[in-house]
Amino acid sequence: MEGSRSLRVVIVGGVALGAGAAAKVRRMDESANIVLIEKGPHVSFANCGLPYYLGGVIADRNDLLLHTPASLRARFNIDVRTRQEVIGIDRTRKVVQVRDLPTGNMYEEPYDKLVLALGAKPLLPPIPGLQLPGVFTVRNVPDVDAIKQWIDLYDAKRVAVIGAGFIGIEIVENLRDLGLSVTLIEKSTQILPPFDEEMTTRVYDELERMGVATILGDGVAAFHGEDRAQTVVLESGKEVAADLFILGLGVRPDVQIAKEAGLELGVAGAVKVNDYLQTSDPDIYSGGDMAEVKYLVDGKMRWIALAGSANKQARIIGMNVCGSRVKFRGSLGTSIVKFGSVTIGMTGMSEKATKATGIPYFVSYVTAGHHASYYPGAHNLTIKLVVEESTGRIIGGQVVGREGVDKRVDVIATAIFGRMTVEDLADLDLAYAPPFSAAKDPVIMAGMAAEHLYDGTVEALNELPKDLAKWQIVDVRRPDEVAAGMIAGAINIPLDELRQRLSELDSKKPILLYCQGGQRSYFAYQMLKGQGFSRVYNLSGGYIVQKLREQQNGNPSLVTAG
């Protein structure tokens, strides 16, 4: 009898990982006994849609509920139990202890295979006043319902959003679209900390343009108020009054049950898993926001809480629970966020993350139109590549712009996944018609520019040298471009006049060339090298990137004329 008994699979937690794994187990094994235990009221909802439900972009709350207990039961014959909490695992007896939240009754549920899909919890530092009414987090549908009610109840007009990460930025956009006056507070000195700072400047500018007050480099010290929070006091002593406070301080893996059960923890306190997504107990699987994940760039484990991996892991856990041996390849941490008319995305390592690993690298910038310049409505996007110096392999990409950012991020993500080099990127055959791209797509141009650095065709500086007086800085743009601002101390010789005006250059000084985005200065670089100048450098990314670099801290070296 025992041998032919149905496989008993217990899944703790719903949403992407839990509900997805349950459905996959059913597809693999029609006879399995599948129990899905979820603490909250909703077994499967679109958590990435929460900011848009808050802002009313997603008008119908039901649109967020991807599956109900009834629909999962009907389609996949899954025993779904919401409002029940797993409070312990007895790995010896292979049972979980469950509390039925409405009644408080306890019971045990046996398993052959257990899947832990508990996700992450909001990071809540021990800040005085954090428990005051009016301070919210945004992790599930009831959270957003409560915020909406609060806004109505107190006729809230001013909101302070604490944390300028992905969710924070999306919440700011949505609350602003609701007509609220928004203050955004971030402890780090930049918004969107996973990105390199200069790449976030366009988003920062857009926040400013849309009237959001952004406070950087200042953490939260306390919330003050009588019966509800009315001001947030920052570490600097500054106070911000608001009717509503939303915390977007990030999340941490929800590992309490796993830890108590004696499962090993890995990176960043997340549950340790192997390639098959087994925890240290081979009958217990985990993934999603509560587990560590293999980082595809270097093969090391990291903690990256993103929906894309959870969805893929659900499928793999479902298969492996039923006896397959499928590996989860890993994550690149690919992510994207829209704010107003600006979109920013990244994949793989940022420059600062790369620097922290000690891997020798170089970076390369390209700014180009998102489609053919001669077709109306082309908007500039800037691509930054991080490249492994020894191999030319692309290890990171960041893209910011108005249109077409998602496409370039995805192409670079695919290239990194395929362990492609900058030369490969330059040789891609991408789709070109005037409404979509240029004959050389910005990604291809990014590959070419990086190739020039990799093979030594061009030597570049990423930042202005400190001893500016020892350099000759040459701006090769047109006078009309220079009129809108140039680097202090530079002389202007337009590229098309340079060959005739070589005598104006001081061959005793090293020459630093720049233009708007880096292409014309590259042409000038080649010309000067060909003319026998030996100490010539290109300013990486040109005036555009230099401006992005300095915008957030007061333009120390840029002169704005006109």
Next chain:
Amino acid sequence: MEGSRSLRVVIVGGVALGAGAAAKVRRMDESANIVLIEKGPHVSFANCGLPYYLGGVIADRNDLLLHTPASLRARFNIDVRTRQEVIGIDRTRKVVQVRDLPTGNMYEEPYDKLVLALGAKPLLPPIPGLQLPGVFTVRNVPDVDAIKQWIDLYDAKRVAVIGAGFIGIEIVENLRDLGLSVTLIEKSTQILPPFDEEMTTRVYDELERMGVATILGDGVAAFHGEDRAQTVVLESGKEVAADLFILGLGVRPDVQIAKEAGLELGVAGAVKVNDYLQTSDPDIYSGGDMAEVKYLVDGKMRWIALAGSANKQARIIGMNVCGSRVKFRGSLGTSIVKFGSVTIGMTGMSEKATKATGIPYFVSYVTAGHHASYYPGAHNLTIKLVVEESTGRIIGGQVVGREGVDKRVDVIATAIFGRMTVEDLADLDLAYAPPFSAAKDPVIMAGMAAEHLYDGTVEALNELPKDLAKWQIVDVRRPDEVAAGMIAGAINIPLDELRQRLSELDSKKPILLYCQGGQRSYFAYQMLKGQGFSRVYNLSGGYIVQKLREQQNGNPSLVTAG
């Protein structure tokens, strides 16, 4: 003296390849003597923008002129000679014979390295009346100027466009936007012949929706008219009257000079080149529309006239002319076209092209929203993958939809370039936020669906079996979907009821399952297999693709109710 003499480079033809190669030679060699000889008045113009200039989307003619002779001279010190025609090459003496078109004077120009960038010429079959005024081709700026003048002069209201390839479709869109009544005539039985027919149906429908009269499967026999063309007579005898006729019959490589000079020709009569883009004479280079190109899918030479390759080849020819040994990797024939609100793109091999090669393959379809379904404005796109059966390697992709088509084509193109398999595609880490994608991007879903076929998880039929009576066809969609049409003879059992209604199935017949796009029928497939049904098949791509397959030839098997 001889040893230190400047390198003499003569480039015949401008535009992407010629002007690009000239500029690259200059960047490589400041002292080279570079002569660019162009028959026409414009040395560098955006030929892909011509349809949009015709339609007024690109309002300013100057926007098409990327470089003028003066700007190329100023920036790259190139001796540009427009309105001069190379009429012969003396390879022994290493000179080209040039005719100055305004004066008719002849002269010789010596070269060390010669670059042939003559591009392609419109295909002009020997059709009676082809030379009548009012019959135009669209290859350069003067062509479009002439059409615009003609429209004004004759107050043209009706146009017949002959040829429904990429350019033909773009011209139709632009002329229709100008308010002309358009008839589109195509000799093949489908529009956009490089695509598989079912993938073009949405474009065909859009043509119909926008009031374009499309005639398929009928070639041009003659143009009739007195002083100007007034009707086109088709091979069927049908006559179409119009005020203006535009030929988009495709192009052929312009190889006359090359052939007369004794250079070897390769595939499709294009100039034969090696990986370094040298012709059979190692001092003569060629590329672009006049030369064959390595096809990245199978490494064989093909003739593919697309701007993306020409732009990349220009750079490589420029380097190799100056002594480098850089290989041109090749082309995937990646291409895209927008018509009205529909965009269609492809990369690598179509199914029919694959079939012609004899490579064992299978295809897979996925239809999904271009971004998260719960975020407003999601539009369905359909992806078709062609997969090498023995390896799972992706060898082709076609995408049709309203938004986000270019992104998916480029991701698939990058995957094919990297020789990735369907498993790789399923494991990509692409950027997800609700406005841009779903947690499983359609490309990832396409990879998963194809993986199921590759590893045998699912068996699928691409088309309805001929002996329908021997099959049990089960439509697992909801009744509201079925009400809008279903396959004749199918029974409807919604997926969520199937497990309870197994007794309604006839286990003696093979079962063919379908739903809207293929996902629910895949769930049903797994369920029936798990329940012990052995002869079960999934209809590839579901009702959507079946409808696309049959729409252009009268819906023989689809019943439309309601």
